[in-house]
Amino acid sequence: MKAGAVRTDLSDLHDLLTEGKYLEATERLVSIGAIPLLDQMNYGEAFDDWLSVHRQQAEQRLQSAVSVALSALEKGDNLSEYARLSSLWSVRHPPAQTIADRKQGKVRIAVLPFKSIADPADHGFFADGVVDELITSLGQVPQLLVAGRTSSFQFKDSDKPPSKIADTLNVSHLLEGTIYRxxxxVRVAVSLVDAESGFESWAYCYDGSLDDMFAARAEVVQAITNGLSDALKLTEHASQPRKLTSDRKAYGLYLQGRALTIRAIGDGVLPTAIELLEKALEIDPEFAECWTALAEAEINMTVFTPCLDRLERCEKAAGYAKKALCLSPQQAHARIVLAFYAWTQNDIIGALDLAFEAYRLEPNNPDVLNRVGSFLLYCGRSRDALPYIEASIDQDPVNGRNYAILSGVHLNLGNIEAAVEAGQRMVDLGFPSLWLAAALAVSGDREAAIETYQLTKKLMNTVIYPPAGSAPLNPDAMDAYWLMAAKGLWSGKDQDRKNYCMVLEMLHATLHDPCDSTIVLPAIWMGEAPMVFKTLGTQITTANFFAFMSLWTNAEPINRVRLHPDFMDFVERIGMVAAWEKYGWPDLLPKPSTII
Incomplete structure (x- = not known):
């Protein structure tokens, strides 16, 4: 169909917006409401596929035009028309669903790690691969909410009763399985368990050779998905098969490499993962999911290890993600990797665009939900971020890292008790106590904040690492450093703060990475604006950009960064102002029309 050959209400609306005819555009939006492009037109599957793409493109163009219009109305102090256009647009594009909305009418299920009764050399990789494919397939069934992999795999080889596991994972059903080899x-035996009664309500079994199982695994996964849909009285939904490989050896290497990528922590874990994934791709260079896994492994290297080549690895990861998308354009995780890279290039608009595109593709993926929420949080849009973050944790409640984001967003919104609770939950799950300390300090309990902050040193070289290129500290020196840091951050005494600021200056001058997170995050918490500007303003990395979320806590001395006269130049330079123009201004900054 030739572009422009057909005029629609939506194209007319777009023209009115771009021409600045906002009153007429608003009236047109009243008549359109939430009706999609070319509604109720049905000319077959090929036309439907074409229309789906063009509907998305039309909505993206409209979203951009509406954002520009709202900004113009806001700057012109035309607040009544701004409110009307904003309200009408929210009908067409409602904000992120609340937890209650997401739960309504959906069955909640967790796919538990399958037991593997097999050759010990297999290490359960094959069973884990089947579970991963099931989680992906079931996640595409609209009437299901599937627990996140990180949380489900906490119960590998668990002897806890089904009711206890289901309660922890917020689900009503458990899918259990055993692979006998x-x-x-090989035999695959799967059963659906009602968590409340503990009884099996559906079962499936597959018998065959390993070659047959490998060749037919997509059909097996689809058969299980369809069988579950029938058992739970759901509408069947044909899942989009992932771009896997037909080579058994490549698949085995991929499963091992991906398992290590997810694990991330430990000496040699990620380098080994990268080596395995590269070997798999040597065998099958068209293996799209393996390219994505390799991209994620490289990103994890930049975040979870003290590597000396973060920027180079991040660029490599972006290249791998692009390769994955060339082979399999519908991948959400590959887009998230590219979004990480976009942050390092000061392309925050691009990062948000990619995150929202990933969300459109996989709206029930807890990892994607977390990234959308965290990116909004980093930009100061804490209220908009909260529903995504809560939805992510609702599906992945035993993923400790998510609670840092939840604690941060509650702290930014002034929900101090909730911030403390989320920080404590993170600690209970074995992760650093930094955000719990921050929440305690803002609550006024400085002594508890100092004590809590120091607990993080117990996780050194396990969950967190010293700065890249730095020599390890002996126990006495480590104790002294963490005490000095804790007091500098949370005692409230100027001399303690000055002492720690001097240390940050020394680290900035001597570390291999002068923008390391061990400098950036404390600088924000102490309100040391010049240090924030010369670190994040010089280079955003995948290891330091999470610190942005703490910029938006409305407390002293953090406010000193945001209120510094050079702050707007800083955020303009890193591309954040451009992102605000498109996605909305931060909760704690005045509207553009009031900035002098």
């Missing part, structure tokens, strides 16, 4: 013969 003897030589080249």
């Amino acid at each position: 003897q030589g080249e013969q």
Whole structure:
């Protein structure tokens, strides 16, 4: 169909917006409401596919035009028309669903790690691969909410009763399975368990050779998905198969490499993961999911290890993600990797665009939900971020890292008790106590904040690492450093703060990475604006950009950064102002029309 050959209400609306005819545009939006482009037109599957793409493109163009219009109305102090256009647009594009909305009418299920009764050399990788494919497939069924992999895999080899596991994972059903393997013969036995009663309500079994199972695994996963849909009285939904490989050896290497990528923490874990994934791609260079896994492994290297080549690895990861998307354009995780890279290039608009595109593709993926929420949080849009973050944790409640984001967003919104609770939950799950300390300090309990902050040193070289290129500290020196840091951050005494600021200056001058997170985050918490500007303003990395979320806590001395006269130049330079123009200004900054 030739572009421009057909005029629609939506194209007319777009023209009115771009021409600045906002009153007429608003009236047109009243008549359109939430009706999609070319509604109720049905000319077959090919036309439907074409229309789906063009509907998305039309909505993206409209979103951009509406954002520009709202900004213009706001700057012109035309607040009544601004409110009307904003309200009408929210009908067409409602904000992120609340937890209650997401739960309504959906069955909540967790796919538990399958037991593997097989050759010990297999290490359960094959079983984990089947579970991963099931989580992906079931996640595409609209009437299901599937627990996140990180949380589900906490119960690998667990002897807890189904009701206890289901309660922890916020689900009503559990999918359990066992893979029996003897030589080249394999049996997959799967059962659906009602968590409340503990009774099996559906079962499936597959018998065959390993070659047959490998060749037919997509059909097996689809059969399980369809069987579950029938058992739970859901509308069947044909899942989009992932771009996997037909080579058994490549698949085995991929499963091992991906398992290590997810694990991330430990000496040699990620380098080994990268080596395995690269070997898999040597065998099958068209293996799209493996390219994505390799991209994620490289990103994890930049975040969870003290590597000396973060920027180079991040650029490599972006290249791998692009390769994955060339082979399999519907991948959400590859877009998230590219979004990480976009942050390092000061392309925050691009990062948000990619995150929202990933969300459109996989709206029930807790990892994607977390990234959308965290990116909004980093930009100061804490209220908009909260529903995404809560939705992510609702599906992935035993993923400790998510609670740092939840604690941060509650702290920014002034929900101090909730921030403390989320920070404590993070600690209970074995992760650093930094955000709990921040929440305690803002609550006024400085002594508890100092004590809590120091607990993080117990996780050194396990969950967190010293700065890249730095020599390890002996126990006495480590104790002294963490005490000095804790007091500098949370005692409220100027001399303690000055002492720690001097240390940050020394670290900035001597570390291999002068923008390391061990400098950036404390600088924000102490309100040391010049240090924030010369670190994040010089280079955003995948290891330091999470610190942005703490910029938006309305407390002293953090406010000193945001209120510094050079702050607007800083955020303009890193591309954040441009992102605000498109996605909305931060909760704590005045509207553009009031900035002098």
